Amino acid sequence: MSARILDGNAVGRAIREELRAEVAELGARGRVPGLSVVLVGENPASEVYVRMKGKAADELGMRAATIRLPVETAEAELLALLDRLNADAAVHGILVQLPLPKQMKTDTVLRRLRPEKDVDGFHPINVGKLVIGDRTAYRPCTPAGVQELLLRCGIDPRGQHVVIVGRSLIVGRPVANILLQDAPGANATVTVCHTKTQHLARFTRDADILIVAAGRPEVITGDMIRPGGVVVDVGVNRVDDPAAEKGYRLVGDVKFSEAAEVAGAITPVPGGVGPMTIAMLMKNTVQAARQAA
Ligand code: GUN
Numbered sequence: 316m317s318a319r320i321l322d323g324n325a326v327g328r329a330i331r332e333e334l335r336a337e338v339a340e341l342g343a344r345g346r347v348p349g350l351s352v353v354l355v356g357e358n359p360a361s362e363v364y365v366r367m368k369g370k371a372a373d374e375l376g377m378r379a380a381t382i383r384l385p386v387e388t389a390e391a392e393l394l395a396l397l398d399r400l401n402a403d404a405a406v407h408g409i410l411v412q413l414p415l416p417k418q419m420k421t422d423t424v425l426r427r428l429r430p431e432k433d434v435d436g437f438h439p440i441n442v443g444k445l446v447i448g449d450r451t452a453y454r455p456c457t458p459a460g461v462q463e464l465l466l467r468c469g470i471d472p473r474g475q476h477v478v479i480v481g482r483s484l485i486v487g488r489p490v491a492n493i494l495l496q497d498a499p500g501a502n503a504t505v506t507v508c509h510t511k512t513q514h515l516a517r518f519t520r521d522a523d524i525l526i527v528a529a530g531r532p533e534v535i536t537g538d539m540i541r542p543g544g545v546v547v548d549v550g551v552n553r554v555d556d557p558a559a560e561k562g563y564r565l566v567g568d569v570k571f572s573e574a575a576e577v578a579g580a581i582t583p584v585p586g587g588v589g590p591m592t593i594a595m596l597m598k599n600t601v602q603a604a605r606q607a608a
Pocket of ligand 1 (some may be wrong): 410437456457485593
């Protein structure tokens, strides 16, 4: 393996350490940052993420609550809960873990959040603010984490060709918008590829920085990567592995063993982008507490 490992665990920990002082300072002014995480149903991956988010908030001294609702909850009931959290002055940030059960419309639910409490940055107001470069917006945590990881590892996207694989509202589109900004830490030339892209490898091979959020295990192979390029793997996929203790193991959207031979730098899975998502959620929640009227 020749690639440098971009260690999201270490960088995420450093960010959370920086936030500890801010949380304490806000607490001393009677404004302990409050985060409510809502989980509907029992999606095993969501369970893990929600637990990690609550733990990180607790460790920083925030006031964190995880609210669990059964899978059959009616949409109106979730909306009523969000109304209560919107009105609660001790709650600065609200996060509804996705995906939601079938009977709920994600769009309707996300629009119910007060934009000032939408620490995921998914409300149309925050999406619009991001696109126009308004820094009062919350930036979606995973895309913001990708940018922060690059910068803290000394990789400036300015003038670089960033190729993104995936156009989801959670990762692909917002990371394109973030790195396209005319702002420090951005100014990239951005290409977004997706499921209908023809000749995908033609684009990925041209990437100075390749960001993969395709949601499919190991679709990016070593031959699709530019020698010496930077690879950021956002994917987390469970694949069966009878030899593993849990019967599965986690792999990214990039075939790591091959990519690490070709790339100059690469994020591992787990331990790359994942911890950055958590760190940026904490950062957004502190921002929410600061900005609270
Ligand atoms: N599901 C997968 N990623 C995310 C995320 O960043 N936020 C929320 N709320 N749900 C998710």
